[in-house]
Amino acid sequence: MTTKQLESSLQEARLFAPPADFAAAAHPDAAGLAALHAAAAHDHVGFWADQARSALHWHTPFTQTLDDSAAPNYRWFADGTLNVSVNCLDVHLAEHGNKPAIIAESEAGITRTLSYRQVHAEVCRAANAMRRLGIRSGDRVVIYLPMVPEAVIAMQACARIGAVHSVVFGGFSAVSLRERIEDAGARLLITADGGQRGGNIVELKAAADKALAEGAASIEQVIVLRQTGHDIPMTAGRDQWWHELLAAESPVCEPEWVEAEHPLFLLYTSGSTGKPKGIQHSSAGYLLGAKLSTQWVFDLKPQDVFWCTADVGWITGHSYVAYGPLANAGTLVIYEGGPVYPDAGRFWRIIEQHRVTIFYTSPTALRALMKLGDHIPAQYDLSSLRLLGSVGEPINPEAWMWYHSVIGGGRCPIVDTWWQTETGAILLAPVPGVTTTKPGSCTVPLPGIVADIVDEDGNSVTQADTGGSLVVRKPWPSMLRTIWNDNARYIDTYWSRFQNRFYVAGDGAHRDADGYFWILGRLDDVLKISGHRLGTMEIESALVAHPRVAEAAVVGRPHDIKGEAAVAFVVCRGDRPIGDTRALVEELRKWVAEQLGAIAKPDEIRFADNLPKTRSGKIMRRLLRTIARGEPITQDISTLENPAIVEQLRGDSA
Ligand code: WT7
Numbered sequence: 178m179t180t181k182q183l184e185s186s187l188q189e190a191r192l193f194a195p196p197a198d199f200a201a202a203a204h205p206d207a208a209g210l211a212a213l214h215a216a217a218a219h220d221h222v223g224f225w226a227d228q229a230r231s232a233l234h235w236h237t238p239f240t241q242t243l244d245d246s247a248a249p250n251y252r253w254f255a256d257g258t259l260n261v262s263v264n265c266l267d268v269h270l271a272e273h274g275n276k277p278a279i280i281a282e283s284e285a286g287i288t289r290t291l292s293y294r295q296v297h298a299e300v301c302r303a304a305n306a307m308r309r310l311g312i313r314s315g316d317r318v319v320i321y322l323p324m325v326p327e328a329v330i331a332m333q334a335c336a337r338i339g340a341v342h343s344v345v346f347g348g349f350s351a352v353s354l355r356e357r358i359e360d361a362g363a364r365l366l367i368t369a370d371g372g373q374r375g376g377n378i379v380e381l382k383a384a385a386d387k388a389l390a391e392g393a394a395s396i397e398q399v400i401v402l403r404q405t406g407h408d409i410p411m412t413a414g415r416d417q418w419w420h421e422l423l424a425a426e427s428p429v430c431e432p433e434w435v436e437a438e439h440p441l442f443l444l445y446t447s448g449s450t451g452k453p454k455g456i457q458h459s460s461a462g463y464l465l466g467a468k469l470s471t472q473w474v475f476d477l478k479p480q481d482v483f484w485c486t487a488d489v490g491w492i493t494g495h496s497y498v499a500y501g502p503l504a505n506a507g508t509l510v511i512y513e514g515g516p517v518y519p520d521a522g523r524f525w526r527i528i529e530q531h532r533v534t535i536f537y538t539s540p541t542a543l544r545a546l547m548k549l550g551d552h553i554p555a556q557y558d559l560s561s562l563r564l565l566g567s568v569g570e571p572i573n574p575e576a577w578m579w580y581h582s583v584i585g586g587g588r589c590p591i592v593d594t595w596w597q598t599e600t601g602a603i604l605l606a607p608v609p610g611v612t613t614t615k616p617g618s619c620t621v622p623l624p625g626i627v628a629d630i631v632d633e634d635g636n637s638v639t640q641a642d643t644g645g646s647l648v649v650r651k652p653w654p655s656m657l658r659t660i661w662n663d664n665a666r667y668i669d670t671y672w673s674r675f676q677n678r679f680y681v682a683g684d685g686a687h688r689d690a691d692g693y694f695w696i697l698g699r700l701d702d703v704l705k706i707s708g709h710r711l712g713t714m715e716i717e718s719a720l721v722a723h724p725r726v727a728e729a730a731v732v733g734r735p736h737d738i739k740g741e742a743a744v745a746f747v748v749c750r751g752d753r754p755i756g757d758t759r760a761l762v763e764e765l766r767k768w769v770a771e772q773l774g775a776i777a778k779p780d781e782i783r784f785a786d787n788l789p790k791t792r793s794g795k796i797m798r799r800l801l802r803t804i805a806r807g808e809p810i811t812q813d814i815s816t817l818e819n820p821a822i823v824e825q826l827r828g829d830s831a
Contacts, residue, residue, distance in 0.1 A: 203610020
C-alpha cells in the first residue's frame with residue numbers, strides 16, 4: 178500500500194445515511210441487525226447453527242456445528258446431508274414455480290425468461306444426462322461456457338448429482354483451460370460452439386479442442402451447447418450436443434444427498450506463485466454464506482430484479498448469480514455480451530428494459546462507463562433501481578459519487594462489498610437499510626464475521642488510520658476448505674504467517690475512528706486488473722516460456738479505469754532489442770494472451786540487459802514499481818548488483 182492511497186482515503190469524510198423510505202422497508206432493519214450481531218457475539222458457533230437450521234433445507238439435520246479438530250481445516254455441519262440444487266430450486270416450486278428465475282439477454286438483444294419450474298426441469302435433464310454419461314458424485318466437471326442460462330443450469334445440475342464443478346472463465350486461453358482440467362482431473366467438459374463479445378464470436382470450442390489435443394487426458398466426454406450456431410468440428414465418440422442429450426432426458430431427477438462438507442466446486446484463482454490454486458468450497462457452509470449475504474447485503478425482496486454483471490467464471494458469478502439469488506427465490510438478470518455493445522448505453526438499457534432494482538458491478542465497469550459521459554445514462558429510465566453494489570477492487574470516491582448521483586439518482590444506497598474467492602461470500606459490507614456509508618469504505622463486518630487488522634506481530638491494530646494486514650479471527654461457514662490437491666499450500670498461504678491463529682486475507686487495510694474498514698490493496702504479488710486477480714509470477718512464467726525471453730519481472734501500476742495495469746520488464750536471449758521494438762512487444766503480448774488469456778496482456782513491455790537485483794540475486798520489485806510508475810527513485814539502490822541498469826529500465830520505454 179502506498180502513502181498516497183492512504184491519504185486519498187483519509188480525505189473522504191462524506192457520510193450517507195440510508196434514505197428513510199429504504200430503511201423503513203429494509204430487512205434486516207436496525208433492530209434485526211443488532212440482534213444478529215448480538216447473537217453472534219454471544220455464541221459464534223451457536224449463531225451459525227441457528228442460521229443453518231433456519232436458512233437451509235436439510236435431508237438429514239446436523240448435530241455437530243463446527244469441527245475444529247483438524248484446524249485450520251475446519252468442518253461445518255459435518256454430519257448433516259442436503260442437496261444444493263434442491264435448496265435453490267425444488268423448495269421454491271410450490272410457491273414460485275411460475276416466477277421468473279432467470280431473465281437472460283443475449284448480445285443480439287434476444288431475451289429469454291425461464292421460470293423456476295423451467296430452470297428446475299432443465300437442471301434435472303442436464304443432471305440425468307450427466308449421470309447417463311457415467312458422472313458420479315465427487316467427479317469433477319469443467320464448465321467453459323459463455324454467460325448464458327445453461328452455465329447456471331450446468332452448475333446446478335452438477336450440484337444435483339454431487340459432481341464437483343470447476344468453471345473456467347470463457348476469456349481464459351486453451352492453455353489455462355488445459356491446466357485447470359489437469360489439476361482437477363475432470364472427466365467431463367461442458368462447453369459451447371462459441372460465445373458473443375462485442376459483435377465477435379469467442380471460439381470456445383476451438384480452445385477446448387486445443388486444450389484436449391495438448392493434454393487434459395482425464396476428459397472422457399464433451400457436451401457442446403449450440404449458442405452461436407456457426408460451424409464447428411465435433412469429434413465422434415467424444416463430443417455430443419447439449420440439446421440432443423437433454424431432449425432424451427426426463428425433467429425429473431432424484432437428487433444426490435451429500436454431506437455438508439462434500440465439495441460443491443473448485444474455482445481456480447491466482448496467487449503469488451506461477452500456478453493458480455483450486456479453491457475448494459463446501460456444500461452447506463458455502464450455500465449458507467451465499468444465501469444469507471444475499472439477504473443481508475442486497476435486501477433481496479420477492480419483487481426485486483437483481484442484476485449482478487459478473488461472469489460465472491468468477492466467484493461473484495457463483496455466489497451472486499448461480500447460487501445466492503436462486504436460494505432466495507429471486508429473479509436474476511444475466512447478460513451475455515460486451516458492456517458497450519452495440520453502444521455505450523447497453524447496461525442502462527438493460528436496466529430500463531428489465532426494470533432492474535438491484536445492480537451489482539465492478540469499479541472498473543463504473544469508471545469506464547463514467548468516462549463516456551453523463552449524457553448516456555441520462556437517456557434511460559433508471560428509476561427502477563433501488564440499491565447499487567460494487568465489488569472486486571477498491572472503489573475510488575469519484576466513481577462512488579458518480580454511481581450514487583448519476584446512476585442511483587441520489588436515492589439508492591451503495592453497498593461496497595469486500596470478499597474473495599476464498600471467503601465464498603461477502604464478509605465486509607454495509608447492510609443497506611442500516612449502515613451509514615462512506616465513499617471508498619466497505620464499512621464493517623457482517624454478523625458472524627470476526628475481521629480484524631493486525632500488525633507484523635499479529636497484534637490487533639487499535640490505533641485509527643494505521644495500516645495492517647486484514648485477517649479473520651474465527652472460522653465462518655462459507656470459508657474455503659482447502660486448495661485442491663495441495664493442503665500444504667492452503668496452510669502456508671492463509672494460516673502459517675501468524676501460526677494458524679487467523680485467516681490471512683492478503684490485503685492491507687486500515688480502520689478509521691468509527692471502526693470502518695478501508696481496503697488498501699493486495700500485500701502479495703497479486704495484481705487486480707479490472708477487478709480480476711492475476712499473479713505477477715503467472716505472467717512472468719508465461720513470458721519466459723517464449724523462446725526470445727530469458728528473464729521477466731512483472732509489476733503493477735495504477736490505471737485510471739482498470740485500477741491496475743501490468744508492466745513487464747524483459748531480458749531477451751541474445752542482444753537487447755533496440756530501435757523499433759513494436760513488433761516484438763506485440764508478439765509477446767499476443768503470446769501472453771495465448772498462454773493465459775487476453776486480460777493478462779501487459780500494458781507495457783520494456784527491455785533491458787538485466788533486471789535490477791540485490792547482491793543476493795533477488796529482483797528489486799519495489800524499485801521496478803517505482804520505475805513503472807515513472808516516480809522519482811527514493812529507495813536505496815546502492816545494494817544493486819548492477820546500478821547502471823536503472824537508466825536503461827527508465828528510459829527505454831517500448
Ligand atoms: C481480492 C479478491 C470478491 C469477489 C471478486 C474478487 C479485492 C474485493 C473489494 C472491495 C477493495 C476488494 C481484494 C481481495 N477486493 N472486493 N470491495 N474493496 N478491494 O474476488 O478475485 O478473489 O479477489 O479483491 O484485494 O483480496 P477475488
